[in-house]
Amino acid sequence: MHVFAVTPIHVPPEELARRQARYDALSPAGVHVRLRDVGPDAPRALDTEQQVRDSEGLVAAALEQAPDEADALMPDCVLDPGVAALAERLDRPVFGLLRTSLTWSALAGRRVGAVTRNEAIAAELLRQVHGYGLAAGFTGVETLDLDVDAIHQADRWAASLQAVVGRMGRAGAGDLVNGCSAVDLPAEAAGWPVRVVDPTALTLRLVAAGEVR
The missing domain is CATH 3.40.50.1860 (Rossmann fold)
Structure with a gap:
């Protein structure tokens, strides 16, 4: 494809x-x-x-x-x-990417939250969540307060992301959508208390598997 x-x-x-x-x-x-x-x-x-x-x-x-x-x-x-x-x-x-990630978490029976780079992106992501009718299983958005250069500076993004993972877990999130399509997750994210979702990687896997039409 x-x-x-x-x-x-x-x-x-x-x-x-x-x-x-x-x-x-x-x-x-x-x-x-x-x-x-x-x-x-x-x-x-x-x-x-x-x-x-x-x-x-x-x-x-x-x-x-x-x-x-x-x-x-x-x-x-x-x-x-x-x-x-x-x-x-x-x-x-x-x-x-967002619709696919949120829907997959819902199908798996997991509540899901998200992180974004700033408040403007957070507001739009939340608007989309409601537009998709998936607000019931959504635990909220945390902002990382990062500039646009952090998108290609994976260490900065990972440090800010790790700082909010615990709070999202306490809010009830089983999954946490990493709110940028172009950021690589650190290897240690696999051991964090909340499953951090790379929306790009997940969507591509589902497309390949024929799960998404």
Whole structure:
């Protein structure tokens, strides 16, 4: 399966290459993700509600222009920009990292929370949770208060993430969605008291297994 993905922010060539390499490493046999930068008119970070809205429109427009050889579409963003609207009117599957991750936790009978980089992203993630009708099993969002550079600085992200894992566990979360599509989890996360979900890795595994349509 060939999946066409679009970044939620405009990124430099080296960051686009890093994200593409991450997809290449995570994609199971039979799945190939082609990642495209959303373009120079997009925000460079999602730090405000307006930037989130601008990103949503640009990502949706870029996904609608996907090449014919793409079997499926996917935003490179845990906020699922454009997913609900596009899935209703396009004849190709549109995969949402957040929707897939939350649904999988619900099917497994686990309550789930999330962490995000900042408050603007947290607010949009919570809006999507309610839009998907999955709020009943959702324990809340914690923010890490990190700048956009932390996305490619895995050690900084992991240190902030570890600091909130205990609180999320006490809030009742069995799963915790790592609220960024492009961040690698540290190996020691496997031993943390809450199961931290890499939404990109999980979605790609489910796509490969035929669990997601």
